[in-house]
Amino acid sequence: MLGAKDLSVSIVLVGSHAIRRAHEGSDVDLIVIAKGGREAEAIRTVADRLSRMGIRQVLDCKVYTELEFSRAKSGRENRFLWTCLVNGKVLSGRDITREVKLLPRVVKDSYWVHVQEVEDACDRLSAGVQFTGSCYHIYDALVTTYFVERFILNVTGPALTKGDFVHSYLGNQQETARERYYWIAKHIHADTTDTLRVATSVDSRFGSEDYAKMYEKGLSVLHLLRAISARVMEWADSVD
Secondary structure, three states: OOOHHHHEEEEEEEHHHOOOOOOOOOOEEEEEEEOOHHHHHHHHHHHHHHHOOOOOOOEEEEEEOHHHHHHHHOOOOHHHHHHHHOOOEEEEEOOOOOOOOOOHHHHHHHHHHHHHHHHHHHHHHHHOOOHHHHHHHHHHHHHHHHHHHHHHOOOOOOOOOHHHHHHHHHHHHHHHHHHHHHHHHHHOOHHHOOHHHOOHHHHOOOOHHHHHHHHHHHHHHHHHHHHHHHHHHHHHHHHO
16 A cells, blocks of 8 residues: 555554455455554545545555554454454564454453444334444444354354355345445444444435345344354353
8 A cells, every 4th residue: 555654663464365365356454553643544545545446345444553553452342453463464564463462351342242233223223214324233243253253262164254154144235234334434433433423314325125124134133143142251251
């Protein structure tokens, strides 16, 4: 990514490209630690511009300052960062791939938040409001569950891709949920994904049929999350 090397202290390739399992539809996933706040905003601006160049999302770049990274690895993003970095490939700068230690209690607590968020998403979809925010939470929870099952609970093998896992629960609603997820990722900072912040006009093109279909998928996802949450709690208690 042009200029990012000079503005950062570390750039790490993560995701399917890092483990050489990328396919034609895979985006490029990067974790970048910027030198400071101004540098972080500059990198985010370039990454956002690059991600908009194609018809679909082609670049997913998580940018942190040193302080943001320090807070994230001991907070709700602990599981996300650990999962990404455990197989990450350093492209530039400091090797941060072993700086994140998996924290069982944080994983347990953050997964329970996913359950609550999808419960709320289903309630909103049933009421016919906040389509984009609801899709974000459903898709985000499924992606988290895929990695929890694969890397923590060890019940999903590498042959099952993230996309296939998500599709098994969302079916023909997968692309809609994914597109709404990335809309949130582009327009709202990761720490402020409160669906109340999404303007009503953003959802104007979605009708009652869209809400009903996503609500049905959301219920199946909620059933899955409740079952996995119990297993995550057992795992956390056993290793803590």
